[in-house]
Amino acid sequence: MAVTPVDLTGKKILITGPTGQVALPVVEHFARIADVYALARFSKAEDRAVIEALGAKTLQADLADARSVMSIPDDFDYVLNFAVVKSGNFDYDLAANGEGIGYLMTRCKSAKAILHFSSTAVYEYDGLEPRKETDPLGDNHRVMFPTYSIAKIAAETVCRFVARQHQIPTTIARLSVPYGDNGGWMYFHMLMMKGGIPIEVHPDAPNYYNLLHADDYIAKIPYLLAAATPEVTTVNFGGSQRTSIEEWCAYISELTGFEPIFKNNPKAFGSLCIDTEKMHSLIGETAVDWKQGIKRQLEKLAPEVLINKQG
Ligand SMILES: NC(=O)c1ccc[n+]([C@@H]2O[C@H](COP(=O)([O-])OP(=O)(O)OC[C@H]3O[C@@H](n4cnc5c(N)ncnc54)[C@H](OP(=O)(O)O)[C@@H]3O)[C@@H](O)[C@H]2O)c1
Numbered sequence: 001m002a003v004t005p006v007d008l009t010g011k012k013i014l015i016t017g018p019t020g021q022v023a024l025p026v027v028e029h030f031a032r033i034a035d036v037y038a039l040a041r042f043s044k045a046e047d048r049a050v051i052e053a054l055g056a057k058t059l060q061a062d063l064a065d066a067r068s069v070m071s072i073p074d075d076f077d078y079v080l081n082f083a084v085v086k087s088g089n090f091d092y093d094l095a096a097n098g099e100g101i102g103y104l105m106t107r108c109k110s111a112k113a114i115l116h117f118s119s120t121a122v123y124e125y126d127g128l129e130p131r132k133e134t135d136p137l138g139d140n141h142r143v144m145f146p147t148y149s150i151a152k153i154a155a156e157t158v159c160r161f162v163a164r165q166h167q168i169p170t171t172i173a174r175l176s177v178p179y180g181d182n183g184g185w186m187y188f189h190m191l192m193m194k195g196g197i198p199i200e201v202h203p204d205a206p207n208y209y210n211l212l213h214a215d216d217y218i219a220k221i222p223y224l225l226a227a228a229t230p231e232v233t234t235v236n237f238g239g240s241q242r243t244s245i246e247e248w249c250a251y252i253s254e255l256t257g258f259e260p261i262f263k264n265n266p267k268a269f270g271s272l273c274i275d276t277e278k279m280h281s282l283i284g285e286t287a288v289d290w291k292q293g294i295k296r297q298l299e300k301l302a303p304e305v306l307i308n309k310q311g
Contacts, residue, residue: 169229
């Protein structure tokens with residue numbers, strides 16, 4: 001039985017990592033109905049104006065720096081932690097991603113619920129097997145992002161510790177492949193196909209994932225917050241439909257005429273699809289069909305590459 005979603009209308013919400021690909025549409029959506037504060041380092045000054053134009057207030061802080069986090073307001077109703085850093089420097093990345101969620105939760109311990117976004121990159125590689133929340137963890141994304149998987153695992157651990165220590169209702173959502181009208185992994189694949197650049201895939205084909213459209217993750221956030229408990233609910237978060245790099249590149253090829261060149265690499269991330277049972281039982285199924293989502297993305301971001309602009 002799915003949980004009853006919380007009502008975010010008029011609530012004071014903190015969203016970290018607001019300028020990123022995943023959180024930007026979330027800020028845009030919730031700033032229309034709630035009192036949204038957006039926290040980042042704002043390393044690019046122009047990002048601040050983009051966020052403020054959406055109707056959110058900005059808070060400049062570095063999650064690696066306890067003092068800057070402790071200076072933000074402490075009376076948020078809900079916290080959505082999307083911030084992530086993958087600089088490749090273990091000290092900094094563990095501090096910002098791992099310790100950072102700890103500082104944030106300690107500061108915002110009176111929140112009704114905290115939603116921490118993790119990644120399926122925390123799972124050990126296990127071929128085509130859909131990954132359950134209880135499956136072994138591992139350094140999955142080392143080949144491309146040396147600190148990422150380890151820092152995301154560290155962040156989950158700190159998150160659970162602080163939630164239990166302070167009895168903060170918390171959910172950890174392990175994202176598969178988020179995408180939308182502002183981009184995503186498959187958009188880079190389209191650009192690689194256009195440029196004739198080989199796409200590295202694991203030889204254990206197909207390379208399965210669960211694409212999750214922004215419309216769906218925005219719609220499910222109130223459910224994920226409702227599922228929060230101080231014991232911490234950890235749940236996979238991807239599209240209900242499973243697809244693969246091979247399938248979505250074939251579909252992009254149909255839309256654009258660009259041909260993918262696949263190059264086998266046993267060190268590529270490899271298939272990382274999710275077992276959806278726990279997700280479906282808590283928050284229900286997602287709605288956006290992956291083909292429609294990709295078509296919409298290309299219509300928005302690169303209409304010139306579409307062969308049939310009407311169809
Ligand atoms: N994108 C994906 O395909 C994917 C897949 C699975 C899971 N996820 C998860 O989804 C979340 C969002 O990912 P994303 O791809 O949207 O990230 P992103 O595009 O790299 O954006 C990261 C955001 O975090 C902020 N940030 C970075 N370091 C910070 C620090 N030290 N203190 C405060 N803010 C900081 C950045 O702003 P400043 O640089 O200005 O601080 C930016 O707003 C992450 O938790 C990620 O692990 C993403």
